[in-house]
Amino acid sequence: MPAYPHDASSEIAASIGSLSGGTPVSAVAKRLLEIFTKGDIEPGTRLPPERQLSTTLGVGRSAVREALAALEILGVVDVRPGSGTYLRGATSELLPQTLSWGLMLGEPRTVELIEVRGALEIYAARLAASRITDQALERLGQHVDEMRANIGDLPAFVEADLQFHSELARSINNTVLLDLLQSIRSLLRVWVDRAVQQPEEAAAAIEEHAAVYAAIATRDPDAAASAMAVHMNTAGARLSRSVAP
Incomplete structure (x- = not known):
């Protein structure tokens, strides 16, 4: 350089x-x-x-x-x-093409992007319940364990959280949905890093991820979608609070 x-x-x-x-x-x-x-x-x-x-x-x-x-x-x-x-x-x-949409940082469009991300994550969980391999499911559980192990180290906790969602998205074998989720996560990353600030928030997030994992493990699409909807509701609220002026 x-x-x-x-x-x-x-x-x-x-x-x-x-x-x-x-x-x-x-x-x-x-x-x-x-x-x-x-x-x-x-x-x-x-x-x-x-x-x-x-x-x-x-x-x-x-x-x-x-x-x-x-x-x-x-x-x-x-x-x-x-x-x-x-x-x-x-x-x-x-x-990324998403920049041309003006969906980068700040209110109000980032709040709208959070809503879109929630809908896509719920659909991804539904697909994962019927498509995920046993190996990918095992890795998904390991990411939940990593979140538990790093509850006192928020940067490591956030990284384990992101890896959980990345693993889930890869498991559905849908390139378009995977690319959309990755682009949205990139645009939201600066807010995701600051969304979880308290141990009690991390503890709640762990239980939500564990519930998603358990539902996917039963291979029940409806249960997986419902568990992810609960998680996206609280995670979206945390993200929106971190974005608000």
Whole structure:
């Protein structure tokens, strides 16, 4: 990756300009995307430091940090601890099609996206009950065990939670549904990471996942869908609270 010279930092910072409306995180992410998709910045260029971006944009460093984290999940930038943040490549080719829907970060569309995710997860659970293999079912149970083992380590807990849903989606052998769920999870990841903050919330989530697993293990599509609906109701409420200003 090419080094990031001082004048490149000044040029990028100068091109940022004012922010559009929305939450600070959403506004920062959208403004940076506008700059990246113009094609004026070479792939591999290191971006200005968080402190400089926050000063230029007039927002807190936390908003810049979260926006960059979301862009990293979407494959737009590469955040390297101790080195900086780099533009990965031809951004216009890297962005998921879902970005064109405007379904990225903030209210109210993220709340709508949470609702869509719930419906898809319920349908995926229904299909999984009749399609999942014994091996995939065993892995699904292991993810529940990992959640229990990491109830005191929230980042590890969230990762086990995500792996549970990823395993379930892969088990249904429906590429379109799998791609949709993966895209939605990528767009929601910044909110998922902050949705579970208390041990009691983690404990409730474990029981909900265990119920989904048990229902799928019985190979009963209706029971699996019902158990996932219960989970999506509470998980969706947690996500919506984390998104709300």
